[in-house]
Amino acid sequence: MESEYAGYCAVIETRVDSHYANNVISAGTIVELxxxxxxxxALMLDGDAGFMRALDNFEMIAPAYHGDFVRVTVQLLxxxxxxxxxxxxxxxxxxxxxxxxMPSHGEVLGAPLLVARAIGTAVTPIELQxxxxxxxxxx
Numbered sequence: 001m002e003s004e005y006a007g008y009c010a011v012i013e014t015r016v017d018s019h020y021a022n023n024v025i026s027a028g029t030i031v032e033l034x035x036x037x038x039x040x041x042a043l044m045l046d047g048d049a050g051f052m053r054a055l056d057n058f059e060m061i062a063p064a065y066h067g068d069f070v071r072v073t074v075q076l077l078x079x080x081x082x083x084x085x086x087x088x089x090x091x092x093x094x095x096x097x098x099x100x101x102m103p104s105h106g107e108v109l110g111a112p113l114l115v116a117r118a119i120g121t122a123v124t125p126i127e128l129q130x131x132x133x134x135x136x137x138x139x
Contacts, residue, residue, distance in 0.1 A: 008041060008044060008045055008075070008076035009041070009073060009074065009075045009076070010037050010038075010040040010041035010044060010073070010074050011037065011071060011072070011073050011074075012033065012036055012037045012040060012071070012072050013069060013070065013071040013072070013093065014033070014069070014070060015067065015068070015069050015070075016029055016033075016064060016066070016067075016068055016069075016070050017029075017066055017067075018065065018066035023065045023066040023067075023097055024063045024064070024065060024066075025063070025064040025065060025066070025068070025070075027058070027060055027116070029064075030060070030064070030070075030090050030115070030116045031055065031058070033070060033072045033090060034055070034072060034074065034088045034090070034116075034118060034120065035052060036072070037072040037073065037074040037088065038052065038074050038086060038088070038120065038122055040074075041074045041076060041084075041086065042084070042122060042124060045076065045079075045084065045124075045131070045132060046084075046124040046128070046129045046130065046131060046132050047129070047130030047131040047132075048124050048128040048129060048130060049124075050084070050122045050123055050124035050125075050128070051122065051123055051124075052120060052121075052122050053083070053120075053121045053122060053123050054120060054121045055088075055118050055119075055120045056118065056119045056120065056121070057117075057118055057119050058116070058117075058118040059116060059117050059118065060115065060116050061114050061115055061116060061117065062092075062113055062114065062115045063115065064090070064092050064115045064116075065095065065096070065097030065098075066096075066097060067095075067096035067097055067106065068092045068094065068095050068096065068097065069092065069093050069094035069095075070090050070091065070092055070093070070115070071090070071091050071092075071093045071112060072088065072089070072090045072091075073088070073089050073091075074086050074087065074088050074089075075087045077119075079132075081126065082123050082124060082125055082126060082129075083121055083122070083123055084121065084122045084123070084124065085119065085120070085121050086119070086120050086121075086122065087117070087118075087119055088116075088117060088118045088119070088120060089114060089116070089117045090114075090115050090116040090117070091112035091113060091114050091115065092109060092112065092113040092115055093108065093109055093112050094106060094107065094108045094109060095107060095109060095113075
């Protein structure tokens, strides 16, 4: 059964950097990317960035490395009067770490690699909701 919110999904894609000696990307970097994608989704739905209330069930599934290209997708799951529940996923779509013999070597992965996921709740106060479809507002 398709959700009435299925059309609300935002995607960002960016290259990530690491400051760790082993070139692994920090969980904080992934959380920041989740926040950026979530803000994009909030602007699409409400016309306002709102604010993040909670990030639940955050999981790091596999490492992302310095130079990787990460695609973050956030999908709207539920809309309350002011709350919005969303699913976040981060996938590596291109990798440089450990590819080839030169620092400039890299490759686009045949299949994206899931590296992190979470469920989160954001809040957009009623008075800041400018474009939220009225049918999505519940009492």
